[in-house]
Amino acid sequence: PPAPFKTRGQNTSRVQTLSYSLLNALFLNYVLFSTGNIIGSGIFISPKGVLEHAGSVGFSLIVWVLGGGICALGSLCYAELGVTIPKSGGDYSYVTEIFGGLVGFLLLxxxxxxxxxxxxxxxxxxxxxxxxxxAxxxxxxxxxxxxLLSTICILLLTWVNCSSVRWATRIQDFFTIGKLLALVLIIVVGLVQICKGHYDALEPQTAFEFIRDPSVGQIALAFLQASFAFSGWNFLNYVTEEVVEPRKNLPRAIYISIPLVTLVYTLTNIAYFSSMSPEELLASNAVAVTFGQKLLGMFSWVMPISVALSTFGGINGYLFTSSRLCFSGAREGHLPYLLAMIHLKNCTxxxxxxxxxxxxxxxLCIGETHNLINYVSFINYLSYGVTIAGLLYYRWKKPKLVRPIKVKxxxxISYLIFWAVLLGFSLYSEPVVCGMGLVxxxxxxxxxxxxxxxxxxxxxxYSAVEYVTYVGQKVWNIFPSFYFFDFVFLIFR
Incomplete structure (x- = not known):
């Protein structure tokens, strides 16, 4: 907000009220941005993997709650980094600033x-x-x-993102509704089932009956599966420069969004277990569809459609953000300059x-879903740990630097201890998957x-790079504009 206005009489209170309203609206946007980026398709994928590695219903619910707590610790550390190094770009910007170009490049x-x-x-x-x-x-x-269907979906959304930024953002806004509809429907139906007395799998004597004896390595893999659903908790740091009063709004958004997401995820898993036994959940390849078939009867078609809408929007959102990270890295000189170029007309x-x-x-062609989750979660946690270790190193390197937010x-230290144990046992349990990520x-x-x-x-x-860049420019600028989108937009407008 602008500097305090110098006004007289009653106008002062009106200006203050307007300023507070603006701040509250902005803060709500930050909470929604953070919450919306965390809640995604992961909650429809990870429950099976978490239960499989945790070994029991009760322990899987504990993993979901503790996973939210670990994310809260990491978010507080990122809040300090966000106001100490006020650059957009998140991990990449912080690690490059603290450890130099090599570590930043490896993260990128x-x-x-x-x-x-x-x-x-x-x-x-x-x-x-x-x-x-x-089917x-x-x-x-x-x-x-x-x-084949996954490849067609990715190619279609890549075409959309290449053709029009406007339609890419409209797709993201529209398909977010599917995500919210599916979760609300699951939670409400599950709570109704519990009120009717269908909670056999949630009773303490049943919930902690282990399908198999859990090992520390399997517990670590359960946390990796849950962390995939919580990924996105640091996305607000990617736009730190655009956050108004980050000293106040970053921690406040964390205090609200992380507990809210943890509550939603826990309630969703409780709803699953109100209608499915652990064996049924593990046997299902699409948990929400099985849930809908058991409880929604003739309206069971709503669930796969809602989840498909959610995941479709998730693909679009990740394509949008990943291409911008690639673009930023090229602009900083860490990737070929060709990747920093945009289309002359479409500006994409x-x-x-x-x-x-x-x-x-x-x-997509070389991996299985739950192995891929372990794969990406291991690398994610590795990046988080390096970034938070950078926080401790930066305090030692520049102890007198002004830090508007300074966590204890x-x-x-608690996050890094958990991080070291988790990655160590994950590497022990899945040496090939995690080792390939390191390689x-x-x-x-x-x-x-x-x-x-x-x-x-x-x-x-240099001549070869310049020639490839020149040829690339010619190819990209003859990319056909997606006039169909413009035509549809004019009709609906």
């Missing part, structure tokens, strides 16, 4: 080639499973069918979008020294 490299494409692949597979499940009620949808980062689309389709040392991340080291650090390259390398 892993995000562009692992985290975002893998997350997109998981959401796309969830979309295809929920769309196809009603295959007694078995899993065919492997080829799910991959077509090269960055096509790179994200290609990486997603490749990962027990907060980052891909470390492949960025030679790429950084050759592509970024080596400043005096031979002239022929």
């Amino acid at each position: 490299w892993s995000a562009v080639w692992i985290m975002y494409p893998t997350t997109l692949a998981v959401i796309a597979l969830t979309f295809s499973n929920y769309v196809l499940q009603p 295959f009620p007694n078995c899993l949808p065919p492997y080829i069918a799910t991959r 980062p077509i090269p960055a979008l096509l790179v994200c689309c290609t990486a997603t389709i490749v990962i 040392l027990t907060v980052p 891909i991340m470390l492949t960025g080291v030679p790429i950084y020294f050759i592509g970024v650090h080596w400043s005096e390259k031979p002239r022929w390398i």
Whole structure:
């Protein structure tokens, strides 16, 4: 808000009221932004994985609650970083500022080639499973069918994002309704079932009957599965420069959004167990569809449609943000400059979008959903841990730096202890999945020294890069505009 107005008489109270109203509206937007980015398709994917690794209904619910608490600790650390290093870009900006270009490049490299494409692949597979499940009620949808539909969905949304920013944002706004509708419907129906006395699986003596004896490694994997559903808790730090009064609004948004999301996720899982036994949930490839078939009767079609809308919008949102991260990295010189170019007419980062689309389709063809979740969650937690370790290093390196928000040392230390235990046992339980993520991340080291650090390259390398950029410009600028969207927009307007 602007500086305090110097007015007289009753106008002062009116201006103050307007300022407070503006602040409250902005704060509500931050809460909704944070909550909306966390709540996504993960809650329709992860319950099966969490229960499978936790081993019992009761312990899986504990994992969901503790997962929210761990996210709250991490969010408070990110709030301090957000006001101490007031740059948009989140982890990438903080790590680059604290540890230098190499570590920042490795984080960007892993995000562009692992985290975002893998997350997109998981959401796309969830979309295809929920769309196809009603057609295959007694078995899993065919492997080829799910991959083909997922690929078509990704290509379609890539085309939309290449053609029009306006339609990409309209798709995001519209399909958010599906996400909210599905969750509200599940929670309300589940609570009605509990009020009718259908809570056998939730009774203490039954809830803690373990399907198999849990190990520490399996518990760590259960937390990784839950963390996929909570991913997005740090997205507000990607727009720190646009947040009004971040000293107040960042922590306040955290205090409201994280407990709210944790409550919604816990209630959703309780609703699942009010109508399904653990065996039924583990046997289901689309939990919300099975839930709808058991309780909604002739209206069971609402559930797969709602979840499909949610996941479709999730794919669009991740394509939008991942291409912008790729674009930002190229603009900073950490990726080829071609990826920082935008279409002359559509003003969309077509090269960055096509790179994200290609990486997603490749990962889509080589992974299974729950393995992919372990894959991306491990790399996510690794990035979070490095960023929060940077907070402690920055305090030691610059102790006199002004920090508008300063959390107690027990907060980052507690997070890092949990982080070390979780990643250690995850690596022990899934050495191939987690090890491949580390290997891909470390492949960025030679790429950084050759592509970024080596400043005096031979002239022929620069000529080759310039030629590829020139050809790319010609190709991107003949990209056909999606006039159909403009036509539809004019009709509805």
